[in-house]
Amino acid sequence: MDLSFLPDWPPVWPTAMAVAVLALFAAAAGEVAARWLRLPRLLGYLAAGALFGAGGYVLQLLKIEQLPLRTMQFSMDFAAAVILFDVGQRVSFGWVRRNPALLVASVLESGLTFVAVYLVLQVFDIAPLAAALIAAISMSTSPAVVLAVTQELRAQGQVTERTLLLTALNSIYAVVLSTLLLAWARVQTRGVLDDYLLHPAYLIVGSLALAAVGARLFLLVVRFVGRDRAAQIMVMLAVVWMVFASSVALKLSPLLALLACGAFVRTFDKQRLLARTDIGLASGVALALFFALSAAVIDGRVLFAAWLPALALVLVRAVCKIGAVSLLAPSTGISWRKGMWTGIGLLPMSALALMLTQEVSQLNPQLGAQTNAVLLLSVVILQIAGALALVYALRESGEARADGTGR
Amino acid sequence: MTAPSTITKTINTGSSESTVLEFQASNLLTVGVELELQLVDRRTGDLTRGASDLIALVSKKPFPGEIKPEITESMLEISTSVHRAFAPLMAELIAMRDTLVAGADRLDIEVAGGGAHPFQRWYDRQIYDRPRFRHVAGLYGYLAKQFTVFGQHVHVGCENGTQALWLLHRLSTYIPQFIALAAASPYFQGVDTSYDCSRLNSVYAFPLSGRAPFLTDWPAFERFFGKLKALGVVQSMKDFYWDIRPKPEFGTIEVRVFDTPLTVERAAVLAAYVQAICRMLLDNPVQPESEDIYLTYNYNRFQACRFGLEGQVIDGATGASRALHQEVLTTLERCRPFARELESSQALDEIERWVRAEGNDARWQRETFQRRHSMSELLLESADRWRGTRVHAGDVAYDRVPR
Numbered sequence: 001m002d003l004s005f006l007p008d009w010p011p012v013w014p015t016a017m018a019v020a021v022l023a024l025f026a027a028a029a030g031e032v033a034a035r036w037l038r039l040p041r042l043l044g045y046l047a048a049g050a051l052f053g054a055g056g057y058v059l060q061l062l063k064i065e066q067l068p069l070r071t072m073q074f075s076m077d078f079a080a081a082v083i084l085f086d087v088g089q090r091v092s093f094g095w096v097r098r099n100p101a102l103l104v105a106s107v108l109e110s111g112l113t114f115v116a117v118y119l120v121l122q123v124f125d126i127a128p129l130a131a132a133l134i135a136a137i138s139m140s141t142s143p144a145v146v147l148a149v150t151q152e153l154r155a156q157g158q159v160t161e162r163t164l165l166l167t168a169l170n171s172i173y174a175v176v177l178s179t180l181l182l183a184w185a186r187v188q189t190r191g192v193l194d195d196y197l198l199h200p201a202y203l204i205v206g207s208l209a210l211a212a213v214g215a216r217l218f219l220l221v222v223r224f225v226g227r228d229r230a231a232q233i234m235v236m237l238a239v240v241w242m243v244f245a246s247s248v249a250l251k252l253s254p255l256l257a258l259l260a261c262g263a264f265v266r267t268f269d270k271q272r273l274l275a276r277t278d279i280g281l282a283s284g285v286a287l288a289l290f291f292a293l294s295a296a297v298i299d300g301r302v303l304f305a306a307w308l309p310a311l312a313l314v315l316v317r318a319v320c321k322i323g324a325v326s327l328l329a330p331s332t333g334i335s336w337r338k339g340m341w342t343g344i345g346l347l348p349m350s351a352l353a354l355m356l357t358q359e360v361s362q363l364n365p366q367l368g369a370q371t372n373a374v375l376l377l378s379v380v381i382l383q384i385a386g387a388l389a390l391v392y393a394l395r396e397s398g399e400a401r402a403d404g405t406g407r
Numbered sequence: 408m409t410a411p412s413t414i415t416k417t418i419n420t421g422s423s424e425s426t427v428l429e430f431q432a433s434n435l436l437t438v439g440v441e442l443e444l445q446l447v448d449r450r451t452g453d454l455t456r457g458a459s460d461l462i463a464l465v466s467k468k469p470f471p472g473e474i475k476p477e478i479t480e481s482m483l484e485i486s487t488s489v490h491r492a493f494a495p496l497m498a499e500l501i502a503m504r505d506t507l508v509a510g511a512d513r514l515d516i517e518v519a520g521g522g523a524h525p526f527q528r529w530y531d532r533q534i535y536d537r538p539r540f541r542h543v544a545g546l547y548g549y550l551a552k553q554f555t556v557f558g559q560h561v562h563v564g565c566e567n568g569t570q571a572l573w574l575l576h577r578l579s580t581y582i583p584q585f586i587a588l589a590a591a592s593p594y595f596q597g598v599d600t601s602y603d604c605s606r607l608n609s610v611y612a613f614p615l616s617g618r619a620p621f622l623t624d625w626p627a628f629e630r631f632f633g634k635l636k637a638l639g640v641v642q643s644m645k646d647f648y649w650d651i652r653p654k655p656e657f658g659t660i661e662v663r664v665f666d667t668p669l670t671v672e673r674a675a676v677l678a679a680y681v682q683a684i685c686r687m688l689l690d691n692p693v694q695p696e697s698e699d700i701y702l703t704y705n706y707n708r709f710q711a712c713r714f715g716l717e718g719q720v721i722d723g724a725t726g727a728s729r730a731l732h733q734e735v736l737t738t739l740e741r742c743r744p745f746a747r748e749l750e751s752s753q754a755l756d757e758i759e760r761w762v763r764a765e766g767n768d769a770r771w772q773r774e775t776f777q778r779r780h781s782m783s784e785l786l787l788e789s790a791d792r793w794r795g796t797r798v799h800a801g802d803v804a805y806d807r808v809p810r
Contacts (some may be wrong), residue, residue, distance in 0.1 A: 271780075
């Protein structure tokens with residue numbers, strides 16, 4: 001009997017199988033978190049991802065190959081791109097023009113965080129450049145966590161809107177500042193001063209130009225396809241993919257390009273096409289995948305390498321953000337109490353911050369290792385605690401309209 | 408016109424207190440306007456939370472007139488002070504509008520007029536945290552949340568309660584005109600209701616809505632109120648949702664059938680029209696006929712809600728049937744001399760222009776929806792209209808808004 005039509009045993013799975021299994025687990029774990037533990041779903045996604053990442057224990061059990069890091073990284077980057085675009089078009093940058101005090105609050109909040117974290121890291125004898133890079137990245141709030149939690153709670157109101165706006169702004173500052181610092185690092189290693197201005201200029205101007213082109217393209221096609229939801233989502237995914245791929249190919253910043261692309265879509269939208277465009281479903285899927293994958297790729301061995309500076313960073317960052325935003329709240333038109341809740345809402349960090357350090361690692365592995373060691377644990381803490389803090393802030397301010405269980 | 412302390416007192420009035428409704432004398436024919444407004448998300452056009460933040464923000468500086476929370480976080484109410492003439496009323500309403508828009512801009516929300524939100528889902532609304540609102544929400548359940556509709560109330564000052572009742576019954580003939588001119592709620596819960604004013608259908612669901620009973624002197628009205636109160640049906644005058652109701656603590660009658668117009672200018676014009684009609688009625692102080700004046704009331708009211716200015720109303724006395732736009736033009740002619748005396752001829756010209764050319768706001772809303780095919784966009788364009796600018800653009804446009 002010829003049984004050669006049967007596969008080898010165990011069969012050889014295509015690498016995408018691992019991502020699919022992970023996605024399945026994540027969906028179930030998200031539901032467990034929401035229904036039984038009354039926690040935000042993203043914590044369930046993270047837990048599912050962590051189970052897979054931890055030495056691939058579950059995968060071994062299922063006789064599935066260890067997740068290929070490159071496939072995962074790639075899927076995660078694309079999910080992040082979708083998230084950034086969605087956050088960008090949700091944020092009202094025009095608001096800053098109508099209420100300039102918000103920009104002042106935003107700059108002070110981020111600036112204070114940068115300075116304080118930098119000084120604290122100096123105490124732990126971290127090299128100035130590494131400390132500055134870590135401090136720059138710690139200015140940013142995670143757009144992914146903020147989007148996931150506000151969506152899940154269907155939050156609405158000043159705390160929600162301001163958290164979204166300040167998150168988008170401090171993410172942009174973090175990209176720009178870390179780029180400048182990287183350029184500085186390059187000057188130090190190669191001794192060519194031209195890089196110092198040219199590289200950041202290319203990166204910022206180029207990313208914004210790319211974003212503008214993407215936004216025009218999006219509006220043009222969305223206007224043409226009209227009201228069909230599937231077509232709208234397809235256009236969005238296509239444009240996000242194009243901007244993301246172009247920014248990688250042209251060595252621009254995907255984070256800046258996509259955030260700006262979303263924001264430009266809203267700004268250029270003279271006909272208010274966005275009001276009838278609903279891409280929430282696609283970004284919901286992207287969020288779930290992003291969290292699961294981000295936990296799956298964490299390297300557990302370096303997690304506790306620098307736990308003390310990481311804890312100090314978490315504390316100092318929280319004090320700066322909550323303090324600055326509460327104190328400046330009255331000048332921006334809300335009570336200091338609501339400002340405090342907004343400040344608490346700014347605590348989440350996520351793997352998006354780690355994406356900023358990838359470039360560092362490529363350029364300067366030693367510097368990369370040092371920044372990663374401190375940031376990894378901070379991100380893990382602030383992804384979980386920050387998400388819970390945001391949930392708390394939105395519930396306390398009365399802006400959460402759903403209890404989070406989805407029922 | 409509005410004294411918060413009086414309101415609180417009315418709310419807290421327990422059954423132990425006396426049922427006497429003291430009518431505070433006002434200056435005859437003075438007017439005041441209350442407008443219920445909707446707060447709208449700048450991106451989606453959906454109703455949004457923000458009443459308490461906006462009220463806190465604009466209350467930091469002296470607000471022209473008064474601003475109050477309404478039953479949900481996506482509504483608020485503004486009220487003018489007491490006016491004799493059209494021009495200062497208009498000026499105050501514009502000042503209030505500008506203050507409100509400037510505040511809303513700082514919070515990134517839109518304020519809009521209109522009698523109903525075209526697509527809001529009532530179960531999304533949160534009840535504003537205040538004892539009376541929680542009481543109402545508890546009593547009426549989903550009705551209270553569905554009651555996210557927005558009206559304009561026009562107060563007319565009276566010297567005493569009996570005069571107020573007299574004016575109330577005389578004015579009831581003009582209710583269909585008021586409904587048709589102000590109608591601005593053709594869309595509700597996501598559909599074209601086919602009504603010009605669908606809002607009054609929502610009001611009609613409440614047990615104490617409709618018209619006031621045919622009582623012509625104040626002591627009789629007090630006895631009526633006392634009985635209902637003793638029976639536990641009502642606690643205060645606020646429990647009546649009548650089309651026109653006396654407001655003894657202000658010394659006014661309050662006409663409540665107007666949808667909130669899309670602009671404050673229209674709101675001022677409507678108030679001046681009511682004032683001019685009242686002045687005309689007072690010029691001919693015949694006793695109200697029998698309750699027969701109400702025979703055609705509900706029918707005419709329905710015609711006005713359903714067909715707006717095209718509605719056909721029946722004169723209860725003569726049996727003649729006429730289109731409402733005809734009725735308005737006739738009334739305008741009869742009011743002209745009194746409007747000159749009240750310095751509100753301009754307002755009457757404006758009404759004539761609506762009837763002859765522009766139509767009511769419901770017409771604008773339908774035309775805009777047909778042009779844009781989107782209720783979100785309809786709402787955002789309504790918000791532009793409320794600002795007094797007619798630029799249709801995203802965030803860029805607001806640079807041109809004068810401060």
